[in-house]
Amino acid sequence: MDRWIRIEQDDTTWEFDTEFLTSEWTCIWNQGCAGIGAIGDVAGQLGCCSVGAEMLDDEEAMRISAVGAALDPERTQFASAIADGGVLVASESDRASWATRVVDGACIFLNRPGFPGGEGCALHLEAIATGEPHIDVKPSICWQLPLKVEHNIDDASTSRLRGWLRRDWGPEGNDMAYCCTERESPLADAFVGEVPVIESLREELEAILGVDLYAQLAERLSAR
Numbered sequence: 001m002d003r004w005i006r007i008e009q010d011d012t013t014w015e016f017d018t019e020f021l022t023s024e025w026t027c028i029w030n031q032g033c034a035g036i037g038a039i040g041d042v043a044g045q046l047g048c049c050s051v052g053a054e055m056l057d058d059e060e061a062m063r064i065s066a067v068g069a070a071l072d073p074e075r076t077q078f079a080s081a082i083a084d085g086g087v088l089v090a091s092e093s094d095r096a097s098w099a100t101r102v103v104d105g106a107c108i109f110l111n112r113p114g115f116p117g118g119e120g121c122a123l124h125l126e127a128i129a130t131g132e133p134h135i136d137v138k139p140s141i142c143w144q145l146p147l148k149v150e151h152n153i154d155d156a157s158t159s160r161l162r163g164w165l166r167r168d169w170g171p172e173g174n175d176m177a178y179c180c181t182e183r184e185s186p187l188a189d190a191f192v193g194e195v196p197v198i199e200s201l202r203e204e205l206e207a208i209l210g211v212d213l214y215a216q217l218a219e220r221l222s223a224r
């Protein structure tokens with residue numbers, strides 16, 4: 001059976017990676033994730049936040065700067081660093097102009113283990129506290145990962161949605177001790193979810209594809 005499902009929408013042919021979308025992958029941050037460094041590190045709980053999050057465009061950079069400046073200091077470990085120097089720096093990657101600052105070895109928004117206001121992403125905690133969808137608060141790369149969307153595959157009318165691969169992390173991807181979307185890692189297993197990705201990441205997939213295309217995709221997958 002072909003690994004890829006193809007669905008036409010307007011002038012675009014979408015290709016979907018059925019292997020990943022039907023897998024039981026789930027984010028295991030704080031539950032064994034060994035991060036994305038050259039040496040696996042479970043205890044540090046840095047996950048994939050050990051690098052700065054690249055901004056999609058200037059508009060997102062402005063939004064994240066504003067959200068960061070307004071975060072509740074009680075829920076934000078690096079609130080003083082944000083107040084002193086903002087949340088963004090010029091990105092070192094050629095993929096983006098801006099990225100979140102790295103402080104003490106990880107994204108400025110990442111609350112570290114033991115922080116009393118809550119561990120993990122301060123933006124995510126803000127979304128939970130205010131009742132906003134996390135996809136409206138966090139940078140797009142953060143809520144989309146590990147869904148990777150590529151446009152202009154082969155030709156300008158083909159787009160592809162698949163799971164992240166090592167190469168999506170840039171040159172450093174080759175040296176990562178752990179890649180959560182690879183099966184059979186000796187460090188940790190992220191394929192332990194209770195439902196397939198098409199269900200567990202429905203909110204994110206609908207935000208990327210729209211409700212109609214998501215529904216078509218879900219129907220095609222359930223019919224296989």
Ligand code: SF4
Nearest residue numbers: 027028033047048180
């Ligand atoms: S997405 Fe993967 S690397 Fe990032 S925190 Fe989750 S399990 Fe870890």
